[in-house]
Amino acid sequence: MTLAIEQVESRHVAVVTSEAPMSQMPEAVGTGFARVMEFLASRGVAPVGPPMAMYPGPMVEGQPMTVQTAIPVSLGVQSDGDVEVVSLPAGQVAVRVHVGPYTGLGAVYSAMMAEMEASGLSVVGPPREIYLNDPGEVPEPQLMTRIEFPIERPAM
Numbered sequence: 001m002t003l004a005i006e007q008v009e010s011r012h013v014a015v016v017t018s019e020a021p022m023s024q025m026p027e028a029v030g031t032g033f034a035r036v037m038e039f040l041a042s043r044g045v046a047p048v049g050p051p052m053a054m055y056p057g058p059m060v061e062g063q064p065m066t067v068q069t070a071i072p073v074s075l076g077v078q079s080d081g082d083v084e085v086v087s088l089p090a091g092q093v094a095v096r097v098h099v100g101p102y103t104g105l106g107a108v109y110s111a112m113m114a115e116m117e118a119s120g121l122s123v124v125g126p127p128r129e130i131y132l133n134d135p136g137e138v139p140e141p142q143l144m145t146r147i148e149f150p151i152e153r154p155a156m
Contacts, residue, residue: 003094003115008148010090011049013070014039014083021064026102029053032069039083040071047071049130056126059109068126088128093148094121097132101140105129108147116149125150 016035020028033051040047049072057066079085094116098108109127116123132144 003096003112006093006095008090008093011072011088012075012085013088014073014077014085015068015070016083017068019064019066022061025067028067029069036069036071036083045073045077048074050132052128052130054126054128092151094151096147098145098147101143105145112149120154121151123149124152
């Protein structure tokens with residue numbers, strides 16, 4: 001599968017940051033999404049895009065990881081307490097869409113990293129997993145996750 005390079009617009013997202021071991025990441029992500037949705041509902045704000053998770057720190061097996069669970073929101077929503085509203089910058093991203101269980105994402109990350117390195121692309125921000133459908137509504141083999149790595153192309 002070939003790595004796609006796309007231009008994305010800036011996005012405003014409501015984010016909760018947490019830390020958990022990789023083995024507890026599904027629970028941490030679920031708890032984070034529940035907190036962001038509670039925040040949005042309490043303000044009468046509807047999401048303007050699919051939920052995502054971002055991993056700003058290193059991903060090392062056996063070590064706790066930082067995860068940012070985020071939901072896109074309209075401009076004007078304000079941070080409050082543990083929920084921050086931040087802007088993800090516009091720019092180029094390396095993209096791949098994974099269809100299947102979330103347990104297969106590690107292999108996709110590895111393949112993307114190898115292809116980006118071989119292409120001379122520099123990663124300039126944390127990877128993003130954008131969940132295109134709901135695990136409560138579709139069977140695992142049909143889950144769709146868009147993985148984005150913010151990148152820069154080498155100077156010519």
